[in-house]
Amino acid sequence: MAVPAIRITNLTKDFRLGLRGIRLRAVDNLSFEVADNHVFGLLGPNGSGKSTTMKVILGLLEPTLGQCEIFGLRSNSVEARRLVGYLPESPYFYRFLTGRELVDYYASICSVPRAERPKRVADVIDLVGLTAAADRRVGTYSKGMLQRIGLAQAIVHDPRLVILDEPTAGVDPIGSEAISELIIELKRRGKTVLLCSHLLAQVEGVCDDLAILNQGHLVASGSVTDLLRRQGQSNLVVENFPIAAREEIEAVLARHGAKLRHIDEARVALDRLFLEKIGPTAGKPKDPS
């Protein structure tokens, strides 16, 4: 059986608050697995324990109880972190470096061999679509560009697992769509992606599996298809539907023991409409001149 990318077993994390050390339980007996080469969504309202879980996976917090493994290695080991790339929420980077210098710096920190570095840096910058702005200072980048350079630094050492914390926070729909495409591209390249996002449409669009947390507890987990399926119900998509046909259809369905629940007008999602209207220039960087 293949080793999962992430295995969390009975994870509990308590924080001590104030001088009296009042205990706050952020995560309570959490267990789930993320399969290799899957895109996994971690959902939950604010304060549900998502960030704490993510920090335990990254080895930045020690669990109070339970354990967390990355490809079979303890998550707080340096060896495990070699396999992980991380994009924090609202990333902030050294403003005085150019995009290329920044990615090169993180590549050197991750021990990417010096000879390979220029090509690797250029490749990931190209992948995130920032080649034209690579030699500009990070301080001049827009929020969407910061997210993309953040993604570049997260994958420059070719990790097997990429953790993205709110990668589309504050990003316009065009940038958001570009990041969704990047996530799909990462999966195509064999990576596992853990995505933490409040943008539920995006999670639905790119994730294979998801887990929902609330108040530190796991309240649902499984494949997106299974979780969103309404048992025993199907949709029919019909072009030029004549209202007069409704009674006939209901009669046919009744003969087969089925029932027509309701008829809706098909709608396009708002973000899809926005992207269609913006057209082919969407997401293209402005000419620096």
Add this chain to the structure above:
Amino acid sequence: MIASFRQVWQIARLTFLEAVRQRFFNFLILLALALIASAGYFRQLDFRDQSQELRFIADFGLGGIVFFGSILSVVATAQLFFSEIENRTALTMLAKPVRRWSFIAGKLLGVALLMLVFVGVLTTLLGFLLWHREQQLIAIYHDAFIKGNWLNEYPDAQRVRFVGLAVDALLQWLKFDVLAAITMLVASFSNTNLYTVVVSFFIFLICQLQYIAYDSWQKISFPALRGLVWLLSKFFPNFQLFAVGEFLVFPAKVAVPHSAILAAVGYGALYVVVFATLAVSSFRSREI
């Protein structure tokens, strides 16, 4: 292990670059340069004779280096540490295969490089000022100097020993590194920049006055109290051991033996290692 040292160097390099871009550093170094340069304009003051001038310029300059260097080493260390925590660049960094000791060591090495540049620039300026005025004084007292009896004629006059000035710069740099390590230890467990700066300056004062604790220890007869004061006097480094600039630059009357200088270097290096190790140990359990 080699990878860890390479990471330390990369973190140090970036810390240094970040520090020299800060307005605070540039302002402080300009202020210190102006102060030291102004020492040459105090000739109007009533010196007993002109031979005292060089001593005054040296005292003024060395004092300026100690004063501004102490401020810079505390504020820069706290600022560079908390900028990583508050901007969450530490989160990005520590999520990579970077050990926490590498992070702390890199930050400290970056501050040490900053202090090296600071001490180097100011000492070079002070050295130039001393040399320039010394040449002028030699020209003024030319006859006595040529005859070789100028020390008889002007018993307080002394020539500047520039090697001594360089040795003093090394000792001051080491003292600033000890102070930076102390600040890093405080920062490793504190939550705010301000708290770190205030506590570190308080410890700096204790270290400056540590000899008082040592004197008290010798007079205390009660064993438990004597033990406690002894322990405290060992925990806080004695910064007076580094205050030998005057004797190094003008060694004619009291020469500082080489063994004492080497002992001070070893003493400083030991305290840097001890406080850096304590900082790493404290930072290891810190939740980022």
